[in-house]
Structures are given as structure tokens and as C-alpha cells.
Amino acid sequence: MKTTLFTLIGLLLLTNVLVAQFTQKPLPYSYNALEPYIDAQTMEIHYSKHHAGYINNLNKALQETGQENSNNLIAILNNISNYNTAIRNNAGGHYNHELFWNLLTPEKTKPSDNLLKVIEKEFGSFDEFKNHFNKEAASRFGSGWAWLIVTEGNKLAITSTPNQDNPLMDISTVKGIPILGIDVWEHAYYLKYQNRRPEYLQAIWNIINWEEVEKNYKNALTK
Ligand SMILES: [Fe+2]
Numbered sequence: 235m236k237t238t239l240f241t242l243i244g245l246l247l248l249t250n251v252l253v254a255q256f257t258q259k260p261l262p263y264s265y266n267a268l269e270p271y272i273d274a275q276t277m278e279i280h281y282s283k284h285h286a287g288y289i290n291n292l293n294k295a296l297q298e299t300g301q302e303n304s305n306n307l308i309a310i311l312n313n314i315s316n317y318n319t320a321i322r323n324n325a326g327g328h329y330n331h332e333l334f335w336n337l338l339t340p341e342k343t344k345p346s347d348n349l350l351k352v353i354e355k356e357f358g359s360f361d362e363f364k365n366h367f368n369k370e371a372a373s374r375f376g377s378g379w380a381w382l383i384v385t386e387g388n389k390l391a392i393t394s395t396p397n398q399d400n401p402l403m404d405i406s407t408v409k410g411i412p413i414l415g416i417d418v419w420e421h422a423y424y425l426k427y428q429n430r431r432p433e434y435l436q437a438i439w440n441i442i443n444w445e446e447v448e449k450n451y452k453n454a455l456t457k
Pocket residue numbers: 280284331417419421422
């Protein structure tokens with residue numbers, strides 16, 4: 235009886251390991267760490283419900299379509315036109331949020347001289363870059379993301395995508411590697427800012443992790 239029980243538990247664990255391809259990494263700071271710019275309740279719901287939901291639904295959608303062995307998220311995004319809408323929405327949702335958490339920090343950081351020079355060359359000044367970015371983010375109709383990307387010619391560009399799409403997807407009109415992404419879904423800001431998306435977009439620059447942007451930039455250049 236005991237042996238049967240252990241075998242059963244073992245099988246259940248094995249099934250779980252085989253099916254659950256994607257998992258959620260711990261948030262790199264506490265839920266209240268980004269206050270007053272992003273409130274603790276928003277962070278908790280965003281991380282533990284929305285992001286976790288995208289991961290669960292991605293795993294489920296892959297399993298339902300017999301693609302549970304697809305475990306390379308970037309490869310899925312690069313070939314997203316070959317997958318169904320559930321996988322498109324949830325693979326994007328997982329990638330975008332994992333990137334986003336690391337792009338925020340309670341520490342005060344600023345762009346390195348090197349990155350600042352590149353930004354100034356591309357956009358005129360750091361303020362012009364932020365204005366351009368915020369304009370793109372504010373005017374994205376409905377839910378979506380605003381991005382700073384590295385394009386194929388190693389140039390910086392600002393763009394935005396609807397829903398949980400991103401510039402890594404083969405269906406994206408503007409393609410590139412995201413080095414900074416801001417979530418402009420209402421679930422990212424509504425509890426504190428209600429309909430005032432531009433206010434959220436002003437506040438978020440106080441908590442951008444520029445060391446992470448720099449790391450993403452360097453990685454993108456080597457691709
Ligand atoms: Fe989100």
C-alpha cells in the first residue's frame with residue numbers, strides 16, 4: 235500500500251515536472267520596495283496573479299497543443315506566427331513581465347556614460363528620449379507595452395506593441411531586442427493612478443534599473 239502510494243506521488247511529481255516547462259522567478263525586491271512610485275498592492279497582484287497567470291496559461295496552452303516540449307521562450311516568440319493566440323498572449327505575458335521586474339529597482343541608478351552617449355546621439359538628449367518614450371507609452375491605445383529596443387543595425391529605437399506582444403515576435407511591425415520595457419496595462423498602475431497613465435509614466439523613471447538596461451543593451455549588441 236505504502237509502495238503504491240509512493241509510486242503514485244512519484245508519478246504525479248514527474249508529470250508535474252514534465253508538464254510545467256515555465257516557472258516564475260522570485261521578485262528581486264519586496265512588494266512595497268518601489269513605493270511611493272508603485273504601491274505594494276499593485277505589485278503583489280501584478281506579480282502573483284497576472285504574471286503567474288500568464289505562466290500557468292502558457293504551460294496549459296503548450297500542453298493542450300502537444301507542444302509541451304517547447305521550452306525556449308525566445309524561440310517561441312521569434313516564431314510566434316506558428317503558435318495559437320493563447321500561446322502568443324501568454325508567452326508574451328511571461329517574457330515581458332520577467333524583463334519588467336528586473337528593469338525596476340528601489341536603488342537609485344542612472345545610465346552609464348556610455349549608454350547616455352548612445353541615447354543622446356539617437357534622441358538629442360536624455361530628456362528628449364524620455365519625452366519621446368512617454369509619448370509612445372501614453373498614446374498606446376488600450377493595453378500594451380512601450381519599448382526601447384536595439385534594432386538589427388544596432389540602433390536604438392522606441393516603439394510600442396498592443397496586448398502582450400513584443401518586438402521579438404515575428405509578427406511585430408517594428409522588430410528588435412527589448413532593453414527597456416514599460417507595462418502600460420491598467421493592471422500596472424490603476425490602483426494608485428486610476429486613469430492617469432501619464433502620471434505613472436512620469437513616476438516610473440525614479441525606479442528604472444539602468445544597470446539592467448545597460449546589461450540588456452550589451453547583450454543585444456552581441457546577438
Ligand atoms: Fe502587466
